[in-house]
Amino acid sequence: MTTRSTIMDTNSFRAEHAEALDAGTRELTDKRSRVLGESYRLFYRNPVHLVKGEGQYLWDAAGHKYLDVYNNVASIGHCHPAVINAVHEQMQMLNTHTRYLHEGILNYSEALLQTTPHEIDRAMYMCTGSEANDLAIRIAREYSGGTGIIVSREAYHGTSALTSGCSPALGAGQALAETTRLVAAPDAYRVDAVDLGIWFAEQIQQQIDDMKAHGIKFAGLLADSIFSSDGVMPGPVGFLKQAVDVVHANGGIFIADEVQPGFARTGDAFWGFGRHDVVPDVITTGKPMGNGIPVSGLLAKSHVLAAFSDQIPYFNTFGGNPVAMAAAQAVLNVIQEEQLQAHSQRVGAQLQSELIQLMNRHACIGDVRGAGLFIGFEIVKDRSTRTPDQLLALDLIEELRNQHRVLTSVAGPYGNVLKLRPPLAFQQQDIDWLVGALDQSLTRLGA
Numbered sequence: 490m491t492t493r494s495t496i497m498d499t500n501s502f503r504a505e506h507a508e509a510l511d512a513g514t515r516e517l518t519d520k521r522s523r524v525l526g527e528s529y530r531l532f533y534r535n536p537v538h539l540v541k542g543e544g545q546y547l548w549d550a551a552g553h554k555y556l557d558v559y560n561n562v563a564s565i566g567h568c569h570p571a572v573i574n575a576v577h578e579q580m581q582m583l584n585t586h587t588r589y590l591h592e593g594i595l596n597y598s599e600a601l602l603q604t605t606p607h608e609i610d611r612a613m614y615m616c617t618g619s620e621a622n623d624l625a626i627r628i629a630r631e632y633s634g635g636t637g638i639i640v641s642r643e644a645y646h647g648t649s650a651l652t653s654g655c656s657p658a659l660g661a662g663q664a665l666a667e668t669t670r671l672v673a674a675p676d677a678y679r680v681d682a683v684d685l686g687i688w689f690a691e692q693i694q695q696q697i698d699d700m701k702a703h704g705i706k707f708a709g710l711l712a713d714s715i716f717s718s719d720g721v722m723p724g725p726v727g728f729l730k731q732a733v734d735v736v737h738a739n740g741g742i743f744i745a746d747e748v749q750p751g752f753a754r755t756g757d758a759f760w761g762f763g764r765h766d767v768v769p770d771v772i773t774t775g776k777p778m779g780n781g782i783p784v785s786g787l788l789a790k791s792h793v794l795a796a797f798s799d800q801i802p803y804f805n806t807f808g809g810n811p812v813a814m815a816a817a818q819a820v821l822n823v824i825q826e827e828q829l830q831a832h833s834q835r836v837g838a839q840l841q842s843e844l845i846q847l848m849n850r851h852a853c854i855g856d857v858r859g860a861g862l863f864i865g866f867e868i869v870k871d872r873s874t875r876t877p878d879q880l881l882a883l884d885l886i887e888e889l890r891n892q893h894r895v896l897t898s899v900a901g902p903y904g905n906v907l908k909l910r911p912p913l914a915f916q917q918q919d920i921d922w923l924v925g926a927l928d929q930s931l932t933r934l935g936a
Contacts, residue, residue: 494660496645496718499879499904500886502531513550514538532898533890542567544914547896555894556922558911564752564777565823566914572780575819576812584812587614588804593814600821602788604759606768611794613787614809618748618775619647621785622711624803625744625771626651628789632770632796633741635706636668639696643674643719643902646711646746655711658718668705670696674719675728678856678867679875690731697739709741709770714761715750720901721865721908723858726757729765742770742793748785749863752777753824753913756834756861764860782816783807829913833861836917840864840909843924850928853881853936862915865900866907866927868936877903885930892933893926 493499507515518536521529537555541548544566547555557567565572579593587594598612615621630636638655640646645658653659654666665671672692675685682688697707714729716722733743750761751774757764760772770793775785785808797803807813824830841859844866848854855869868882869875882905889895900908911919 494658494662495643495902495904496658496900497530498660500532500883500898502533502536506534510535532896534887535891537890537896544569545912545916545919553894555896556911556919556926558895558897558909558915558923560896560912561749561754561910562776563781563912564754565780565820565827565829566912567781569780569819569823569914571819571823572782572816575815576782579812579815582811584810586804586806587809591811591814593811593818594809597814597818597821600818601786604821605772605788608768608790609772609788611789611791613789613794613803614813615785615787615805616783616807616813617647618746618773618785619649619652620805620808621748621773621775621787622646622652622655622744622746623649624787624797625711625773626655626708627801628771628787628794628797629709629711629742629744631800632793633706633708635708635741637670637697637700637705637707637741638666638668639670639672639693639707639710641674641712641716641719642671643900644671644711644713644716645718646713668700668708670700672696674716675722676720677722677724678858685725686728686731689728690735693732693735694739697735697741707739707741709744710736711744711746713746713749714765715755715860715863717749717863717908717910718900720867720903720906721859721863723755723764723860723863723865726764727766729762729767733767733769743767744771744773745769746773748773748775748777749910750860752820753830753833754861754863754910756830756832756837759824759830761860778820779813779816780820782813784809784813784817786817824913830861833913836915836920837861837864839917840920840923843920844909844927847924847928847931851931851936853878853931859909862909862911862913864909866909867901868905868907877901877905879904881905881934881936882907884934885927885936888930888934889926893922893930895923895926 772788856867
């Protein structure tokens with residue numbers, strides 16, 4: 490029997506839950522299994538049937554309103570009118586591939602590159618984060634002449650052959666590539682180190698040495714700067730710098746996977762890596778840049794990208810199409826015009842403060858950590874031993890869903906960290922809904 494996927498199976502509907510469903514939901518889950526097969530997963534023991542979204546809110550088929558505290562696909566809010574209008578207008582004019590000239594992709598690229606360090610000066614486009622990370626790995630291999638990729642122990646970087654081979658969070662059923670090496674996440678809550686940055690850099694060097702011992706040349710480190718799937722590891726600020734120095738000293742590149750921490754989410758910086766005073770060689774992004782429209786991107790230092798692009802032509806039929814670029818431009822405009830980075834920092838800090846106060850009422854809360862509107866809420870059996878409590882965490886998210894209509898999920902190797910990552914439309918008044926729901930749910934669960 491294979492190990493369950495930490496990101497796909499921890500909070501999921503399974504066959505044994507079917508008997509408890511109402512007739513309508515049971516009909517849909519049965520039909521889904523019949524026509525879509527068994528690889529897909531639904532959230533929750535009692536799946537949610539959503540039909541409408543607006544801002545940070547969602548509505549189900551029965552008309553019930555939910556608070557979305559998990560979704561970074563609709564990064565600036567569900568059904569944002571700026572994105573809807575931009576897509577509608579462009580769809581009425583043209584949608585085609587990038588082998589014809591078009592101003593949209595050029596204007597957007599210039600605007601997006603202005604948000605990055607000046608060393609990052611090239612942009613390429615795809616449809617998904619998986620495609621962006623796949624291309625980034627190919628670039629790392631061309632640039633370094635090696636094949637070895639280092640990722641964190643619970644990382645998720647995509648579903649292609651290359652990226653799934655670098656995504657241990659998919660579980661033992663998905664074999665890792667022989668050239669992949671894993672490092673423990675820089676978990677300030679559980680790792681006893683005087684300097685977490687030095688500790689993490691040493692883990693990187695050990696894996697590079699292991700590669701060399703097995704005849705594998707190191708190509709790069711692929712990391713999400715807030716280590717989302719590992720359980721949300723925001724700090725201390727700056728701890729990535731030593732690791733990136735080790736990567737460069739060994740001839741590899743640093744690929745910053747910004748699908749989750751990018752686009753103003755952490756509040757401290759537009760990009761997650763910006764909190765750590767590092768300049769990646771390659772940046773990848775996806776979901777949040779189009780607010781639901783499939784678009785992803787890869788940004789790079791020109792001399793790093795040249796090792797690939799000077800030798801290998803690249804084409805993606807839908808990547809960078811005018812409609813996708815219109816959506817992406819609208820998202821970027823909204824983030825800047827509505828000052829969503831400052832908003833994320835301000836509202837996220839207040840939310841984190843109120844969540845920390847809950848620790849006085851519930852001993853099961855082991856840690857609250859985060860940056861901006863990206864917070865990890867860790868549930869433990871005992872604070873002194875820090876023993877993870879996955880069962881309570883899963884019961885908690887079910888209680889939030891069923892009794893308070895708050896939607897979130899779990900992360901981390903033990904499945905005991907609630908990943909609180911709402912759309913950036915999340916407002917101060919939503920804090921009361923979320924914190925009150927957590928307080929009442931934990932009380933009801935006797936925790």
